[in-house]
Amino acid sequence: MISRRSFLKNAIKGVAGLSIPLSIIGIAGPRKLFALNNVTAGVRWAFLINTYKCVGCGLCVKACKTENEIPYDANVTRTWIERYVHLKDGRVFADTPKGGRDGFTTSKIDLGEGRYQDIDEKDIDKAFFVPKLCNQCENPPCVQVCPVGATFQASDGVVLIDRSWCIGCGYCIMACPYGVRFFHPVLQVAEKCNFCYHRINKGLKPACVDACPFGARMIGNIKDPEDPVTKVIMAERVNVLKSEYGTKPQAYYIGMDEEVR
Amino acid sequence: MVHGELWTVKELFVLPNEYIYWSIQIVMYPFMTGLVAGAFVLSSLYHVFGIKQLKNMARFSLVFSFALLPVAMMPLMLHLQQPQRGIEVLMTPHFTSAIAAFGIVFSTYGLIVASELWFVYRKHFVKTALSLRRKADKNPLDQVKHLFFSALTLGAYDVSGAALHQDEKAVKILAGIGIPVACFLHGYAGFIFGSVKANALWMTPLMPVIFIMSAVVSGIALCMLTYIVVMEIKKFNVRRAQSSSSNLPTSEAIKGIELNEIRITARYLLFFLLFAISLELLDLIFRGYTAVKTWDILRSVIYGKDFTDIFILQYGVGNLLPLILFLWPRLTIRRALVGVIFVLFGVFMMRWNVVIGGQSFSLTFAGYMHYHLPIIPRNWETFKEGLAGALMVAATPFILFWLFCKILPVFSQDSEELH
Numbered sequence: 001m002i003s004r005r006s007f008l009k010n011a012i013k014g015v016a017g018l019s020i021p022l023s024i025i026g027i028a029g030p031r032k033l034f035a036l037n038n039v040t041a042g043v044r045w046a047f048l049i050n051t052y053k054c055v056g057c058g059l060c061v062k063a064c065k066t067e068n069e070i071p072y073d074a075n076v077t078r079t080w081i082e083r084y085v086h087l088k089d090g091r092v093f094a095d096t097p098k099g100g101r102d103g104f105t106t107s108k109i110d111l112g113e114g115r116y117q118d119i120d121e122k123d124i125d126k127a128f129f130v131p132k133l134c135n136q137c138e139n140p141p142c143v144q145v146c147p148v149g150a151t152f153q154a155s156d157g158v159v160l161i162d163r164s165w166c167i168g169c170g171y172c173i174m175a176c177p178y179g180v181r182f183f184h185p186v187l188q189v190a191e192k193c194n195f196c197y198h199r200i201n202k203g204l205k206p207a208c209v210d211a212c213p214f215g216a217r218m219i220g221n222i223k224d225p226e227d228p229v230t231k232v233i234m235a236e237r238v239n240v241l242k243s244e245y246g247t248k249p250q251a252y253y254i255g256m257d258e259e260v261r
Numbered sequence: 262m263v264h265g266e267l268w269t270v271k272e273l274f275v276l277p278n279e280y281i282y283w284s285i286q287i288v289m290y291p292f293m294t295g296l297v298a299g300a301f302v303l304s305s306l307y308h309v310f311g312i313k314q315l316k317n318m319a320r321f322s323l324v325f326s327f328a329l330l331p332v333a334m335m336p337l338m339l340h341l342q343q344p345q346r347g348i349e350v351l352m353t354p355h356f357t358s359a360i361a362a363f364g365i366v367f368s369t370y371g372l373i374v375a376s377e378l379w380f381v382y383r384k385h386f387v388k389t390a391l392s393l394r395r396k397a398d399k400n401p402l403d404q405v406k407h408l409f410f411s412a413l414t415l416g417a418y419d420v421s422g423a424a425l426h427q428d429e430k431a432v433k434i435l436a437g438i439g440i441p442v443a444c445f446l447h448g449y450a451g452f453i454f455g456s457v458k459a460n461a462l463w464m465t466p467l468m469p470v471i472f473i474m475s476a477v478v479s480g481i482a483l484c485m486l487t488y489i490v491v492m493e494i495k496k497f498n499v500r501r502a503q504s505s506s507s508n509l510p511t512s513e514a515i516k517g518i519e520l521n522e523i524r525i526t527a528r529y530l531l532f533f534l535l536f537a538i539s540l541e542l543l544d545l546i547f548r549g550y551t552a553v554k555t556w557d558i559l560r561s562v563i564y565g566k567d568f569t570d571i572f573i574l575q576y577g578v579g580n581l582l583p584l585i586l587f588l589w590p591r592l593t594i595r596r597a598l599v600g601v602i603f604v605l606f607g608v609f610m611m612r613w614n615v616v617i618g619g620q621s622f623s624l625t626f627a628g629y630m631h632y633h634l635p636i637i638p639r640n641w642e643t644f645k646e647g648l649a650g651a652l653m654v655a656a657t658p659f660i661l662f663w664l665f666c667k668i669l670p671v672f673s674q675d676s677e678e679l680h
Contacts, residue, residue: 004536074262075263075266075277076263076277076278077277077278080276080277080278080668092627093274094274094625094627095274095276096274096276098277099277100498102503109542111272111273112270112271112272112273112274112275112628113270113272115269115407132276141458141459144357144358144359144456145357145358145359145360146355146358146359147355147358147360147361147363148346148349148350148353148354149351149353149355165346165349166342166343166346167341167342167343167344167347167350168341168342168343168344168346169337169340169341169342169360170282170283170340170356171360171453172462173278173282174283174457174459175457175458175459177458177459177624178624179276179278179279179623179624180275180278181278182263182278182280183263183264183282183342185262185263185264188264188342188343189342189343223472231538244554245458245459246458261624261625261626261627
C-alpha cells in the first residue's frame with residue numbers, strides 16, 4: 001500500500017525529472033541560441049516620414065504604382081498622400097483624390113460623390129500633407145486573422161503576402177486599422193505595401209523613397225544604432241499611427257497632428 | 262475595376278483602399294448559420310429537456326437544420342475571390358484566425374446532426390429496406406431504393422425494443438453535445454466580427470452572445486414558418502381527399518395540433534427574442550454611455566445614416582411588432598405567420614446592420630461609405646455578390662429540405678398519432 005506522503009513525493013520527483021529534458025529542448029533551439037548571442041544583430045526594417053518635408057507632389061504614388069504593377073488608373077494604391085486643412089473657424093477638411101497620385105494642384109477639397117469644397121487661402125489656419133503606407137506592424141492583426149497563413153511576417157519585420165496561397169476572403173483587409181490592404185484589381189488576391197521587398201533585399205531603396213525629391217520618406221534598419229533613421233527615431237520626438245490598437249506600427253512620423261488617423 | 266468599387270459610394274474623407282469588401286454574402290453567412298444553430302436548439306428542447314409538446318416540431322426542425330447545414334458554407338464560397346483555394350481553410354488552417362476554426366466546428370457539428378438524424382430515423386430505414394427486400398417484382402427504381410435504404414441502415418437491422426431504447430439514449434446524448442457545438446458554431450461567427458479591433462462597430466465581447474441569441478430566434482421562427490406552410494398544404498390536401506376516404510384525419514384535427522405546437526413554440530421564441538433585444542440594447546447603451554473616441558462617428562451612423570435600417574426596420578418591424586403580435590392573447594395561426602415573417606426579417610436586418618453598417622464609416626472616422634446592392638446580375642461578380650446570389654442561397658435549404666422529405670418521414674408521426 002502506497003502512502004499519501006510517498007505518492008506525493010514521487011509525483012513531484014517524477015514531474016521535476018520529466019521537465020528537465022523538456023526545458024533543455026526549449027532552450028537549445030538553434031534560433032533561440034542565435035538570438036541570445038546576437039541581441040543587436042539582424043535587420044528590422046522601419047520607415048521614417050517627415051511630414052514637414054512633404055509637399056504632396058504625388059511622385060511617390062506614381063513611382064509605387066509603376067514599380068509594383070498596380071494598374072495606374074485603378075482606385076487602389078499601396079501608398080498614398082493625405083491633405084489636411086484646418087480652418088480658422090475650427091473646421092477640418094481632409095482628402096486624398098486618387099491617393100494624391102496627381103499631386104494637390106487645386107484648392108478644392110474632394111468631398112466624394114462628385115462634390116468639392118473650395119477653400120479660401122485666407123481662412124486656413126494650418127495645412128499639411130501626410131504620406132501613408134503599410135506600417136509593417138510588430139504585432140500585425142492582418143497576419144493573425146489570415147485563415148490559411150497566406151500572409152506572414154518575415155524575420156526582418158516586413159509583412160508579406162503569398163499570392164499563390166491567398167483565398168481572397170478579405171479578413172486581413174477588415175483587420176487592418178490603417179486601410180493599407182486591398183484586392184489587387186488583376187490578380188484578385190490581397191495586396192499591400194511591402195517596403196518594395198524586392199528592392200530593399202538588393203540594397204536598393206523602396207521606389208517611393210527614391211522618387212521623393214524632398215527626402216520626406218526614409219527607410220532604415222532599426223536594429224542598427226548607426227543607421228540614420230534609427231538615430232532620428234531614438235533622438236527626436238516621433239509618433240506612430242493608432243497606437244491604441246496595440247499593433248506596434250513601425251512607420252514613424254515627424255510632425256504628426258491629432259487629426260491624422 | 263477594383264473589387265467593391267461597383268457597389269460602394271464614398272462620402273467625405275475615406276481612404277483610397279477602403280470599400281465595402283464584405284457584401285451581401287457575408288450578411289447571408291451569419292444569417293444562414295444562425296438558422297442552422299437555431300433550428301437545432303429547437304429540436305434539442307424536446308430531445309434533451311423532454312419538452313413533450315414540441316415532439317412534432319423537434320423531428321422536423323432537426324431535418325431542417327441538416328438541410329440548412331450545407332447552405333451555411335455557400336455564401337462563404339460565393340464571396341471568396343479565389344474560391345478554388347477555399348479548401349485550404351480546412352487543409353492548412355492558420356489557427357490564430359477565427360475563420361480557421363470553421364472547418365473543425367462545421368464538420369463536428371455536421372457529424373453530430375447527421376448521426377442524430379440516423380438514430381432518429383433508423384427504424385424507418387430498416388422498415389423500408391426490409392419491405393423493399395421482400396417485394397417480389399422489383400422495378401429498377403425499387404432496386405435503387407432498396408440499395409439506398411440498405412446503405413442507410415449501415416447494416417444495423419436490429420429494431421427490437423431494447424435496440425430502439427439504445428437509439429433514443431444516443432439521440433439524447435448527441436442532442437446534448439449538439440447544443441454547445443451549435444452555439445459554438447454560431448458564437449464563433451460572432452467572434453469573427455467581434456474580434457476585429459480595427460472596426461469600431463464590431464469590436465465588442467458581446468457580439469458572439471448577441472449572435473447566438475438572435476440565431477436561436479431566427480431558427481425557431483423559420484421552423485415555425487415552414488411548419489405552418491407545410492401544415493396548411495396538408496390541410497388543403499386533406500380537404501380535397503376527404504370525399505374519397507373517410508379514415509383520414511380531418512382538417513380540424515390537424516389545425517388543433519398545429520395551433521398547439523405553434524403556441525408552445527411561440528413561447529420559446531418570445532423568451533429568446535426578449536433576451537436578444539436586451540443584449541443588443543445593452544450594447545448600444547454601453548457604447549453611448551462610455552462614448553469613447555469612436556462614438557462620434559458611430560453615433561452619426563446609428564442615429565443618422567442608418568436610422569431607418571436600425572430603428573425602424575430592425576427594432577420596429579423586426580422586434581417590436583412581433584412582440585406585440587405574439588403577446589396579444591389568443592394567438593392564431595395567421596397572426597403567428599405574420600409574426601415569424603417579421604422576426605426573420607428583423608434578424609436579417611440585424612445581420613445587415615452589423616455587416617454593412619460596420620463598413621459604412623471610414624477608418625479616418627471622418628467619412629462614410631454607402632452600399633448599393635447589385636440587383637440585376639450583369640456579370641458573375643454582380644450575380645454572386647448581388648440580389649440573385651443572396652436569393653439562391655436563401656432558396657437552397659428549402660430545395661434540400663424537400664429532397665430530405667422524400668427520404669425521411671418528417672411529418673408522418675403526427676398522422677399516426679391521429680389514428
